[in-house]
Amino acid sequence: MLKHFLGNNRLLSYFSLVILLCLFFVEIYYASPYASTWDQVDFALALDRYDLLAMQPHFPGYPYFVLGGMFIRTFVDNPAKALSVFNIVALFSATIPIVLLLKKHFSTSMSLFISTLLQSASYIMVIVGQPMSDGAALAVLWWYFWSIELARKRDAWWIQLLPLALFSLLMGIRLSYAPFAVAILFLWYEDWKKHRSAFRIGCFLTSAAFFQFIWIAAVAATEGSFQSFFKLALSFTSGHFKEWGGTAVSDGQPLWERMIYFFFYNILWTGIASQNVILLFLYMVVWTAIWKSRKSTFPRWLLISGFVYFLWGLFAQNIEKPRHILPLVHLVLLYGWICFLRNHMSMYRWSIALAVLAAQLATGIWHMREQALQLPATYQLAYDLQNSKEKFVLYTWEETRVLQYLDVDFPHKDVLHFSFFLQDKKNYRHVKIYMTDHVVKGFQAKGISLSRHVRKVKTYRSSTLADPVYGNITLYEWMN
Secondary structure, three states: HHHHHHHHHHHHHEEEEEEEHHHHHHHHHOOOOOOOHHHHHHHHOOOOHHHHHHHEHHHHHEEEEEEEEHHHOOOOOOHHHHHHHHHHHHHHHHHHHHHHHHHHOOHHHHHHHHHHHHHHHHHHHHOOOOOOOOOHHHHHHHHHHHHHHHHHHHOOOHHHHHHHHHHHHHHHOOOHHHHHHHHHHHHHHHHHHHOOOOOOOOOOOHHHHHHHHHHHHHHHHHHHHHHHHHHHHHHHHHHHHHHHHHHHHHHHHOOOHHHHHHHHHHHHHHHHHHOOHHHHHHHHHHHHOOOOOOOOOOOOHHHHHHHHHHHHHHHHHHOOHHHHHHHHHHHHHHHHHHHHHHHOOOHHHHHHHHHHOOOHHHHHHHHHHHHHOOOOOHHHHHHHOOOOOOOEEEEEEHHHHHHOOOOOOEEEEEEOOHHHHHHHHHHHHOOOEEEEEEHHHHHHHOOOOOOOEEEEEEEOOOOOOOOOOOOOOEEEEOOO
């Protein structure tokens, strides 16, 4: 019966569509209403007042993402949830380009089934349900991939402009996806071999610059001038790559250790398996099944674009935040499912695919529900101290941004340097002095031992899959 069902293209299409629709509504229902990290607060505040100087949001401004959130805000009052819902709607639309790309190798029904396996990837579901630009960017990335393939097949000049417009949209949502511009270079190289026209390539370059100018000019206008915008750009990029960005330059971690962590922990354990042993085992079965028969069906431009982004994520992104690897997760899963499902499908392979789908749905929905219904650790900390009747001051790292967003009425300060802390705490001689574990660990990383001066008070816990950095927060009291 199962074999008959899965072998029937119409029934398989209906099954995939039902799963996709159910998944869409569940994701909308469990879209996160919390802005629980610094970046999430930046985006949530931007829906009420767009101001880069006030980091609402931070550079480069993400104008298309904020515009999408503003539109959804007309239907959803909570700004954080509005952004989460926009992500979900955007990524759901990516089913169309995924199916169109897959139809080159599969029937429509099988293409829908593979897109369902991609859309139900558990970690993708969790991150897309947050008020960050990752979900919307991943959606536009798929439309961009589809436009590259379309432009390679069709020679009309206006078709060649479509990838340039979509890449501009992508940059206006998430600038860190810039390495995927490699795909455009491949497109232009093929165009040059076909037409040998410097004028044609020049027109494309001009068009690409114009499309990028649209969103850059709009953001610069909000800052008053291009000069102010580029000052912000230099300040932000310098800080990202040299100080707080968690890049290979600022991190100080050995390269081999960083590579192992990035590949095995971020991509495999978190991105693909969602830190779930059952999912990890099932995907090991999938990869074992395709190991001997694996053959690249990806176009060269897609493989090299993915590899360039891999290097970018490894060296230029904060590996403590696995959400940066979302495109790599989808590309790896796409490659795996193409190899697994392209040959004659036995009942064994169908069973494995359905088991993965069920495990992904269960894992993803459980984590989304936890993310939506459980207070983030930063909120727990804020509300707990808000109800305290004693006098105190709290020293934090990035948590202070969330405390400002929640408009708490107790004193709190972000502190990065121990010398500043020692000087500032003199202003609070007759109150308790609290600090979070990130402050303690930050001081310890600089060689300052605090073991005799701090006492553990309480630990606040939420999902570390959703927020690996601030999913757990421990409160300490300073003891003189």
